[in-house]
Every structure is written in C-alpha cells, then in structure tokens.
Amino acid sequence: MIKAVIMAGGKGTRVASVAPGIPKPMIPVNGKPVLEHQVESLKKNSISEIIIVTGHLGHTIKDYFSDGKKYNCNISYYEEDTPLGSAGALFKIQERLDDDFLLVNGDIIFDIDLSRFVEFHRGRAALATLAVHPNSHPFDSALLETDSESRVVSWLNKEDPRKYYRNQVNSGLHILSKKLLEGASFPDEKVDLDRDILKPGVSTGKIFAYRTPEYIKDMGTPERYRQVEKDMKSGLVQKKNLANRQRAMFIDRDGTITTLDGFVTRPEQLVLADGAAAAVRMINESGFLAIVITNQPVIARGECTVEELDEIHRKMETDLGFSGAYIDDIFYCPHHPDKGFAGERPEYKIECECRKPEPGMLLAAAKKYNIDLSESYMAGDSNKDALAGLRAGCRPALIRAGRQHSAETVDDREAPVFGSLYDFVEQTLRAYGSADLCG
Numbered sequence: 001m002i003k004a005v006i007m008a009g010g011k012g013t014r015v016a017s018v019a020p021g022i023p024k025p026m027i028p029v030n031g032k033p034v035l036e037h038q039v040e041s042l043k044k045n046s047i048s049e050i051i052i053v054t055g056h057l058g059h060t061i062k063d064y065f066s067d068g069k070k071y072n073c074n075i076s077y078y079e080e081d082t083p084l085g086s087a088g089a090l091f092k093i094q095e096r097l098d099d100d101f102l103l104v105n106g107d108i109i110f111d112i113d114l115s116r117f118v119e120f121h122r123g124r125a126a127l128a129t130l131a132v133h134p135n136s137h138p139f140d141s142a143l144l145e146t147d148s149e150s151r152v153v154s155w156l157n158k159e160d161p162r163k164y165y166r167n168q169v170n171s172g173l174h175i176l177s178k179k180l181l182e183g184a185s186f187p188d189e190k191v192d193l194d195r196d197i198l199k200p201g202v203s204t205g206k207i208f209a210y211r212t213p214e215y216i217k218d219m220g221t222p223e224r225y226r227q228v229e230k231d232m233k234s235g236l237v238q239k240k241n242l243a244n245r246q247r248a249m250f251i252d253r254d255g256t257i258t259t260l261d262g263f264v265t266r267p268e269q270l271v272l273a274d275g276a277a278a279a280v281r282m283i284n285e286s287g288f289l290a291i292v293i294t295n296q297p298v299i300a301r302g303e304c305t306v307e308e309l310d311e312i313h314r315k316m317e318t319d320l321g322f323s324g325a326y327i328d329d330i331f332y333c334p335h336h337p338d339k340g341f342a343g344e345r346p347e348y349k350i351e352c353e354c355r356k357p358e359p360g361m362l363l364a365a366a367k368k369y370n371i372d373l374s375e376s377y378m379a380g381d382s383n384k385d386a387l388a389g390l391r392a393g394c395r396p397a398l399i400r401a402g403r404q405h406s407a408e409t410v411d412d413r414e415a416p417v418f419g420s421l422y423d424f425v426e427q428t429l430r431a432y433g434s435a436d437l438c439g
Contacts, residue, residue, distance in 0.1 A: 001045060001046040001047045001048075001114070001115075001118070002047065002098055002100050002101055002102055002118060002175070003047070003049040003050070003051070003097065003098045003101045004042050004047050004049070004050045004051070004101065004102040004103075004104060005050075005051045005052075005053065005090070005093070005097070005101055005102070005103050005104065006025075006035065006038060006050065006051070006052045006053065006104045006106050007053050007086060007089070007103065007104065007105055007106050008023065008024075008025040008035055008052050008053060008054055008055075008058075008061060008106035009023075009053055009054055009055025009056060009058065009080050009083065009084075009089075009106070010023070010024045010025070010055070010056070010106060010107060022057065022060060023054075023055075023056050023057045023058070023060060023061060024106065024107050024220075025038075025061065025106035025107065026057075026060055026061060026064065027219070027225070029109060029219065029225070029228055029229055029232060030229055030232045030233060033064065034106070034108075034109060034219065035052070035061065035064075035065070035106060036064075036065075037109055038104060038106070038108075038109075038110070039065070039068070039071050039073065039075070040071065041110060041111050041112075042073070042102075042104075042114075043071055043072065043073050045113075045114040045115065047073070047102065047114070048072070048073040049073070049074050050068060050073055050074070050075045051075075051076050051077070051078060051093060051096060052065070052075060052076075052077050052078075053077075053078050053079075053080065053089040053093075054077055054078070054079050054080065055079070055080040055083055058077075058079050058080075061077075062077060076096075078092060078093050082189075083190065084189055084190055084191065085190040085191045085192050085193070085196075086105075086191070086192055086193040086194070087191040087192065087193035087196065087197055088186075088190050088191040090103075090176075090181055090191075091184070091189075091191070094178065094181055097178050098178070099177060099178055099179075100118075100121065100122070100175055100176070100177055100178070101175070101176060101178070102114070102173070102175055103173075103174040103175075103176055103193075104172065104173060104174075105172030105173075105218065107172070107218050107219060107220050108171070108173070108216055108217060108218045108219070109215070109216075109217055109219060109228050109232065109237060110171075110172075110173060110214070110215060110216040110217075111214065111215050111237050111238050111240065112131070112173070112212060112214040112215070112216065112241055112242070113214070113241055113242045113243040116212075116242060117129070117131060117173070117175060117210055117212070118175065120150075120208070120210045121175040121208070121210070124149075124150075124206075124208050125206070126175070126177065126206055126207065126208045127176070127177045127179060127180045127201060127204060127206040127207060128174060128175070128176050128177065128180055128198060128201060128206070128207045128208070129174070129175045129208045129209070129210050130144065130152070130170050130171070130173075130174050130198070130207070130208070130209050130210065131170075131172075131173035131174070131210050131212055131216060132144055132168040132169060132170055132171060132209045132210065132211050132212075133168070133169060133171050133211065133212055133213065133214070133216055134167035134168065134169065134213075134317070134321075134326035134327065134328065135167065135169045135326065136281070136284070136321075136324040136325070136326065137321070137324065138165065138167040138169060138317075138318075138321040138326070139321055139322060140158055141158065141169040141170075142155070142157050142158055142169065142170055142194065143155075143156045143162070143166065143167070143168055143169060144156075144166075144168045144169075144170060144209050145165070145166060145168070146166070146168065146208075146209045146211075150208050150209050150210070150211070151205060151206075151207070151209075152202050152207040152208060152209050153202065154202070155194075155198070155199040155202055157194075157195070157199075163318075164267060164311060164314035164315045164317075164318045165314050165317065165318055166313075166314055166317055167317045167318075167320070167321050167327070168209060168211060170194070171216040172216065172218060173216060174193075180197065180201065181197075184197065211329070212242070213240065213242075213246075213289055213328040213329070213369065214240045214241055214242055215231065215236065215237045215238075215240040215241070217231070236287050239287060240287065242369060242370050243370070244370070245370055245371070245372040245375075246289055246369050246370055246371045246372065247287070247288050247289070247371070247372060247375045247376050248288055248289040248291050248328075248365065248366075248369070248371045248376040248377075249283050249288045249289070249291070249376065249377045249379065249428075250291050250292075250293045250362055250365070250376065250377065250378040250379070250389065250394065251280075251290065251291070251292055251293065251379050251380070251421065252292075252293060252294060252356075252378075252379065252380025252381060252382065252385045252399075253292050253294035253316075254294065255273075255380070255381035255382070255399070256276075256379060256380050256381050256385075256399050256421050257272065257273060257276045257280070257292065257316070258270055258271060258272055258273055258276070258316070259271045259272075259273050260381070263297075263298050263303060263304075264298075264312055265303050265304040265308065265312075266308070266312070267311050267312050267314070267315035268315075269312075270312055270315050270316055270319075272316070272319050272320070273420065273421060274420065274422075275420050275421065275422030275423075276320075276420075276422065277319070277320050277322075277323035278323065278325070278422055279420075279421040279422040279424070279425040279426070280320055280325035280326070280327065280421075280425075281323065281325035282425045282429060283425055284325060284326060286429050288376075289328045289329075289369060289371065290325075290326070290327050290328050291327070291328055291329050291330070291331065291365050291369075292327055292329070292330040292331065292332075293331050293332075293356070293361045293362060293365070293378065293380075293385075293388070294330070294331070294332045294333070295332070295333050295355055295356050295384075296309055296332045296333060296334055297333075297334075297335070297336035297355075299334035299335075299336075299345065299348055300334055300335055300336035300344060300345055300348035300349055301341045301343070301344050301345075302341065302342070302343030302344045302345050303341075303343070306334070309332070309334075313330055328369075329365065329368070329369070331354075331361040331362075331364060331365055332361075333352065333354040333355040333356070333360070333361060334348050335348050335349070335350055335351075335352045335354065335355050336348065336349060336355075337349065337350065337351050337352075337355075356380075356382075356384040356387070356388040357383075357384040357385075357387035357388045357391065358388065358391065359388050359389075359391040359392035361388075362378065362388060362389065362392035362394065363392055366392070373392050373393040373394050374393050374394075376394045376395070377389070377394055377395045377396070377397055377428065378390075378392065378394045378395070378396050378397070379397040379398075379399055379418075379421065379424050380397075380398070380399060381398070381399045381400065383398075383408075383410050385398070386398055386408075386410040386415045387410055387411055390410065390411055390413055390415075396410060396413070396415040396416075397415060397416055397417075397418060397424050397428070398410075398415050398416070398417045398418070399417075399418055399419075399420060399421055399424060400417050400418070400419065401419060401420065402419065403417045403418065403419045405417060
C-alpha cells in the first residue's frame with residue numbers, strides 16, 4: 001500500500017463553535033479526534049507510513065499521536081511556520097514522498113476500500129485521481145465533469161456558471177503522482193491544490209475521477225458535524241465501505257422517478273414525479289444505494305445521441321440535487337432489437353443481456369458495488385422492471401399511479417404494487433423499523 005499525507009493545518013473557523021480552542025482535525029467525533037479516525041481507517045487499509053502536515057496549534061497533534069507506534073504505524077510531521085495553503089507543504093516534503101501517495105483533507109470522516117481506489121489510479125497511469133461522490137448540496141460544491149473513461153474534462157468551482165451537471169463532488173481524498181509537482185513553481189509559497197494544480201492539470205488528460213458511494217463527509221460546519229456523529233453512531237460510516245456487502249434500491253427512470261409522456265429526447269422534457277426527490281433522499285439517508293436502471297431505446301432508434309442522453313441525466317441529477325437528493329449511479333441500455341425506424345443506428349439494433357427484462361444492468365451494478373441482490377429491490381412501472389429484478393434475484397416492486405390492488409403476479413411471483421415511488425420507499429423502509437438497514 002502507499003504512503004499517506006494528511007493536511008491537518010486548518011483552523012476550522014466555521015466549526016469552531018463545536019470545540020473552541022483546538023485544531024479542527026482534533027475535534028472529537030464520538031469520543032475520538034477526527035484525525036484519530038483517519039489514522040485508524042488508514043491503518044485498516046494497510047497504510048502504515050503517514051505524514052501529518054500541521055499548522056495552527058500543531059503541537060497538540062504531535063503530543064497526541066507522537067510517532068504513531070500506539071497505532072502500529074509510523075507517523076512523521078511537517079510543521080508550517082506560515083500557512084502554505086492546501087498544497088504548499090507538498091513542495092516542501094517532495095523528497096519524503098513516494099511516486100504515488102494518498103493525500104487526505106484533515107476535516108473529513110471516511111471509511112472506504114482504498115485498495116479499489118489505488119487499483120483504479122494505477123490502472124490509468126494517472127497524474128492524479130480524485131475520489132468523487134454525489135452529495136446533498138451539489139449546487140454549492142465544486143463539481144467535476146468526466147468523460148466515459150472517468151477522465152476529468154471540466155472543473156466547475158462554486159462560482160463558475162453551470163446549468164445541468166453530474167453530481168460529482170471532490171471528496172477530499174486524492175491519490176497524486178509526485179510527477180504532478182515536478183517543475184511547478186509559484187511566486188508565492190501558498191498554493192491551492194484545486195485552483196493552482198489540479199484544475200490547470202485537467203488539460204493534460206491525466207486527471208481522473210474515482211466515483212464511489214462510500215462514506216466520505218467533511219465536518220466543517222456544526223450541522224455536518226452533527227450528521228457525521230449520527231452516522232457514526234448508527235454504523236453507517238463503516239458499513240458503506242465497499243469491502244462490505246451493500247443493499248440497493250434499483251429504480252426505473254421513466255414513469256418512476258420521472259413523469260412519463262412519451263420518450264424523453266431533450267433535457268427540458270424530463271420532469272421529476274411528485275415526491276420522487278423526497279423518496280430518493282430517504283434512500284440516501286437509509287444506507288441503501290440509489291441506482292437508476294433504465295432502458296433507453298432512443299439511442300438505437302436514432303432519436304437521441306449518447307451525449308444528449310448524458311445531458312438529460314445531468315438535468316435529472318441537478319433537479320434532485322436542489323432537493324438534497326442524489327443518485328449513486330445510472331445504468332442504461334441503449335439497445336433496441338426491432339428495426340424499421342427512420343434514422344436508426346444499426347450497431348445498437350441487437351439482442352442484448354442488458355435490456356430489461358434481462359438482468360444485465362443489475363448484475364453489472366452488483367459487481368461494481370458488491371451488492372447483495374437478495375437483499376435489494378427493483379422498482380419500476382413496468383412488468384419488465386419487475387421481471388428484471390426477479391431474474392437478478394432482487395425483490396420486485398411495481399409503481400402504479402392510482403393503484404387499485406396491492407399486488408400483481410409477474411412470472412408466477414407476486415410483486416407488491418405502490419401508488420408512487422415515494423409510497424414504495426416510505427413503506428419499505430418503515431417495514432424495516434429499527435432493523436439494521438445496511439447489513
């Protein structure tokens with residue numbers, strides 16, 4: 001495993017009211033400093049060489065952690081005499097860094113399978129790989145746009161103009177190559193990692209985003225601090241680690257999350273169904289993954305390009321984000337076996353294993369996110385959705401507006417019927433009661 005650098009020099013002015021007089025990374029969460037949770041998480045991932053960059057009241061960090069032997073790791077330090085920004089210290093310790101190293105913001109609580117992250121980075125020979133995730137407030141976060149290979153192609157700071165966007169927020173975990181620092185010079189020693197190094201580096205084509213649904217949350221405000229404490233007490237932090245089996249609510253798009261009025265071929269046509277954003281937000285808070293599974297024959301029929309479909313999905317993620325909800329991933333099938341449409345694209349006119357009622361998309365999601373399909377659900381407005389869920393080994397649910405009955409038979413199996421996505425999520429989660437939702 002690689003060496004880790006933790007940037008722990010921040011004052012934490014926004015969260016200072018929680019624990020005044022101590023550095024932000026030393027604020028206790030459930031009885032332990034944030035920094036101690038980080039060290040333990042790193043050690044769990046076999047990282048035993050850690051450099052902590054200190055600044056404000058840095059002596060309290062050194063006094064607490066010493067050389068790291070009580071954590072069975074080796075901790076060394078670099079102390080900033082004057083603030084050097086989020087990256088200035090890296091230039092001071094270049095000779096102590098490996099070719100690739102993990103860089104951790106000192107104000108985040110995280111528990112992820114770092115072996116997956118490292119494998120992703122090394123498989124792309126990246127200069128930098130940023131762990132990104134959807135969050136509940138993308139409208140006031142810096143966002144990364146990526147291509148189909150997860151390469152970062154655009155970096156939107158909070159003040160940059162935006163219309164529709166993927167909910168992909170830089171989480172504060174990075175794997176950097178030391179080559180990223182070579183030859184760089186700045187007139188001032190104070191360097192901002194995002195604005196001075198990573199964003200300009202996008203043009204190299206070697207900055208990548210590793211999207212993960214695992215738990216990474218900053219506790220930089222009192223509200224977020226309280227949420228992190230709640231999540232840690234419930235066990236959610238540890239259980240979201242992809243080394244553990246996950247549960248998912250797979251959701252059809254058209255007629256389930258969105259209203260259905262013919263095929264959607266332009267972003268403006270996509271409208272969230274009543275209560276859909278609240279339903280997705282409940283899924284987010286429960287510990288289940290929220291994953292969209294959708295047939296999109298408009299691609300094969302030539303009515304919509306892949307790029308236009310991506311923009312439609314950006315519109316969906318943007319609308320959900322304004323209500324504090326997010327989708328962990330979207331899987332779509334572009335195929336359609338029936339021929340005879342004007343403008344159709346022959347390469348997509350095939351029989352496939354991903355078009356519902358086939359279970360291919362659900363199986364791909366299960367492999368990607370270590371999902372226990374037997375403990376997961378597939379909800380949609382079509383029997384094809386229910387059948388795909390059954391074939392994948394999920395629990396099916398049908399969404400029927402104005403339902404007149406409580407269940408329908410699909411392939412000799414009973415599928416419960418709900419009047420809306422909100423009803424399905426609310427009743428399903430309520431059925432669990434106080435049960436352990438994350439397995």
